[in-house]
Amino acid sequence: MTRPLIACLGAGRMGRGIAVAFAYAGHSVLLLDVKERDADGFRALSDAALGEVRGILASLASLGLFDPSAVDTLAARVEVVPAAERGTALAGAGIVFEGVPEILALKREVLADASRLARPDAVIASTTSTIMVDDMAVAVARPERFLNAHWLNPAYLVPLVEVSPGSATDAAVTERLKTVLEGIGKVPVVCRSSPGFIVPRIQALAMNEAARMVEEGVASAEEIDKAIRVGFGFRFAVLGLLEFIDWGGGDILYHASRYLEGALGSERYRAPEVIHRNMEEGRIGLRTGEGFLDYAGLDLDAYRRERLAAFVGLLKHLGLSRAPELRPQPTIAASAKQHV
Template sequence: MAGEIIACIGAGRMGRGIAQCVAYAGHDIRLLDAKPRDAAAFEELKAQTLGEIEAGLAAIASLGAFDKAAIGEIMARVKVLPSDQASEALAQAAIVFEAVPETEAAKRDAFAVFDANADEGAALASTTSTMLSTHLAAFTQYPSRFLNAHWLNPAFLMPLVELSPADETADEALAAVRGFLESIGKVPITCKASPGYIVPRIQALAMNEAARLVEEGVASAEDVDKAVTYGFGLRFGVLGLLEFIDWGGGDILFYASNYLSDAFKDERFAPPAIISRNMEEGRIGLKTGAGFFDYEGMDVAAYRQKRMADFLRSLEASGLVRPPVLAGNS
């Protein structure tokens, strides 16, 4: 899919991050300024936008990710156009990302630009982190071509993109955006239109609980963050949350959650109904052959060994693996 044309309405932080990803992957990217400006103000924005994208590439190259000599070729694929050149910016674009401020007025204006200028068949993908696709779909004349595509920051480094189609979204539009993202090295997932998507919803609970630990004097901010970095982060960089439940056993989570709920007298720790239902049905995880995932016919010993190898590589990357202390090297 190299060489496709991609457009983005909005040249702010997210638009610039998307441009960096798209151009790096070999595609032309056109950033359309969402605001009318006089010539001098636009030239200032353009210089700032291109400068930030180039600086981002240079920073990654300096870490050894790629040869900095390639930056010029990558930057040649990026164009920044003023708001009155929407037809040129969106012409022949297979996908148009919307990356304007999180207000309904800004979204409506951007969608109107898409409706008036995008090619027939082009997909429209909002990058909103707060609004639902089922709400935004009404802002365009072409809801079958619309969905949300929530990139995580920093866009160039974070592989995950949460795709959230509206009720009207055509399968072809979802497949086109998913396929493109996969082609540029991203990991798209699909979720229903729901407040917080997946990552922000889980993240909000974890961050609030970390703040409570400090507020309650349970531990210092430094030790809470060490616990997350060297415990939570390393563990769940290898095993997904639901996979970890199955790994240890859903029964452990069930009893631990009920204990915490009772100890704190707070229902926020209570296990959700699906955990209780899995307990009743004997879907405990690896030990029973099924949990959130089905392990029937799996070589569980080989699966555990692979996950342990993944965990070891994660520890090595973090500089946390040490050789054993033996008589000759103590």
């Protein structure tokens, strides 16, 4: 498959992170300055952007991700283009990512200009983490080729990209962008245009609750973070949140939510209606063969074994696995005699 030329509107942190991800996968990337600058100003921006790209690549190489001798080759795939030359650059780009600050008026201005200059079949994607697709699409010429691609920082490492089409987005454009992202090793998930998308919406609740527990004196920041790393994070690196509900049973979440809502006196723990509905209809997870996911026809023993194997692998990776204690232990009777 031919690798499309990638253009990033804006040479800031997001553009640089995306540039590293695509350059690493063999693409040529243009970081387009969206602001008119004098020669010295542009040179300073270009040096900073290319210096950061090279620095990231050098760091990844030093951590063993690839041979350091490849840094120059990968860094050479990224070029910073002045605003005055954006027309020529955009005319050759197959995928265009907008990465300017989260200001709606600015995004509309930049997108309107880029969509006018880009070739008709170019996919144009914002990387916004806060603004709805349709609020920006009004500024885009041919909005059917426009959608959002929310990268999680650092963009060059986190596999996930949340792809959010707008009301006018052509389904084929969504699939095309997914294919390109998968081709560079990313894992795109599609969600509708909704505040917070998927991860930021869940993440905000978890982070606020962690801060609230520090405020309430439930535990120290260090202890809470330790619990998250080796408990919450460990568990959900293997099982998805909804998969975990099914794993333990939706009834457990139902009763736990009722208790927490009452004990803590807060509606923020109230289970959503879908949990109540699933309880009433008997869709509580693995035990009934259906929950949020459908387990009909699945070899449950093999499924559980695969998930447990992933947990064991993660334990080993974290250095938390231990060999079993095999020294002979006294019998219960002998142990009791010792304590008489």
